[in-house]
Ligand SMILES: Nc1ncnc2c1ncn2[C@@H]1O[C@H](COP(=O)(O)OP(=O)(O)O)[C@@H](O)[C@H]1O
């Protein structure tokens with residue numbers, strides 16, 4: 001791309017300049033869609049997903065299922081979008097731009113799940129990562145109680161990967177998962193219910209490790225990281241599943257996608273931004289700095 005001699009760009013503070021559009025050339029940037037709730041505080045949901053897509057060099061698009069009034073201290077309002085609003089957003093991006101991979105986050109009701117599933121099938125959206133968001137870290141419910149069963153029936157069978165945290169996995173299989181064997185069995189059962197693959201995240205485990213257990217339908221893989229002692233873990237699950245989705249959009253294998261996502265989320269937690277007075281967000285700049293540092297050695 002060539003720098004453009006553009007009067008609006010030249011002379012902007014910070015030496016900003018823009019590039020001439022190469023209209024006829026397919027830039028072939030991978031495109032990823034997030035179907036999730038908006039977090040006004042910018043730490044979780046749509047905002048975390050789009051920041052992650054951008055950092056992973058993927059073109060990000062969104063279908064907003066609900067607007068939450070939220071900050072690092074909690075959720076003060078939830079305003080659900082209509083099924084029509086969700087359908088039209090998905091239809092708009094699928095028919096024009098195209099989707100290389102998609103993820104779901106907060107989908108609060110059965111009727112919106114049905115609308116999402118219809119669009120996924122109609123436009124053959126694949127691979128689809130399902131983050132079965134149920135309760136915010138601050139304690140607010142983000143999924144109607146009655147819709148928990150619908151999530152298993154409607155969304156789970158469409159998923160290339162489902163990414164429950166420990167409490168979500170326990171709800172999905174209906175029992176406590178306090179041993180490695182039980183977690184392995186739960187992962188197998190979730191694939192029996194229709195998911196191609198399952199990763200049970202380790203953020204809620206006891207102990208010094210935050211290890212995630214992946215079952216790819218044939219084998220188990222454990223992605224390890226030390227438990228980082230911080231209260232700034234708002235949006236970790238959203239960030240992790242968005243990073244996996246971004247790598248899948250590039251055509252990478254599931255194992256490679258999870259490997260990159262685990263490194264990304266670990267750095268994003270390791271270097272907190274200290275934003276807000278409660279549970280602060282993940283740091284999307286951290287992995288960039290890590291890779292830049294690595295390339296200098
Ligand atoms: N304190 C922590 N230290 C290191 N990794 C963490 C920590 N908390 C969460 N993670 C990691 O962040 C990712 C998201 O997990 P988790 O927090 O369990 O999801 P959720 O946000 O859905 O509850 C996983 O890879 C998990 O291992």
Ligand SMILES: Cc1ncc(COP(=O)(O)O)c(N)n1
Pocket residue numbers: 036037038039044045046068070105106133135136137138142233234235236237238
């Ligand atoms: C809109 C929205 N989506 C997802 C989460 C879950 O994130 P967390 O469990 O880190 O609070 C959230 N709080 N808000």
